[in-house]
Amino acid sequence: MVLRVLIVEDEVIIARFIEHHLRSNYPELELSICVTKEEVLEELPLFKPNLVLCDIELQEDIDGIDLMKIMRKDNDFAVLFITSYQSKHIMNRAFELAPENYIIKPLDENRLYAGIQPSLKRLQREEQNSKKYIPPVISQLSPQELQVIKLIAKRLTTKQIAQQLFLSPYTVKNTRHKICRKLNLEEENNALLAWVIQHQDFICEDQ
CATH class of the missing domain: 3.40.50.2300 (Response regulator)
Structure with missing residues (x-):
């Protein structure tokens, strides 16, 4: 900045x-x-x-x-x-x-x-x-999970993320569930998207 x-x-x-x-x-x-x-x-x-x-x-x-x-x-x-x-x-x-x-x-x-x-x-x-500074919880995410939240930060849907990462929508959906568990988030009401938006300054390509 x-x-x-x-x-x-x-x-x-x-x-x-x-x-x-x-x-x-x-x-x-x-x-x-x-x-x-x-x-x-x-x-x-x-x-x-x-x-x-x-x-x-x-x-x-x-x-x-x-x-x-x-x-x-x-x-x-x-x-x-x-x-x-x-x-x-x-x-x-x-x-x-x-x-x-x-x-x-x-x-x-x-x-x-x-x-x-x-x-x-x-x-x-x-x-x-x-x-x-990187919030400790972000450092616990796997490389694939980091890729997913970076794309979530770009407002991509599960289907679009799957296409970009050459994964099945089921795999992406499962990865989102794992991320929510690690972040202690409810898997409803776009809680993951809200969390990603709040921390998007730390979710950058060079991590």
Whole structure:
């Protein structure tokens, strides 16, 4: 999965500068910019960023710290504050949210890189490690059973799976029964299909 970064900055020139820096150094990222509180309230739940770069001093009824506090109630993301504020009071308020970093303006390429790079590296490591995890029950399935659930994930019917694997429909049906027993699933109401959809991120071709 590609990491997504949301830039919250009400000064468009600065927002574009940050965007240009990220696109130049991290072309694999998905980026989005919000310049108002209303845009953040609408965009953040839809964009689902891994990291939010947020200016504290927003021309709004609340500042970036309180805005991030509100958005974190229902969304999971890391936050990195960018601001011209240097008072200990403001910093301590920001640190209550356990931000990734706190970058002081004025911004330049080196300051941005030093502030953002550790956060992106950590998030990339976490993403790679999550992909390596395989639920224990999946590792107990036989190669044939894995083939079957991969095809179930593609919404193929028993007959279609049998044709693709050169098996009889009876063999596929029997394999589905075995999988259900291993997964402790009821063999009714499409329980196996529901389980496969829920775990399809782990059911990939390289397993």
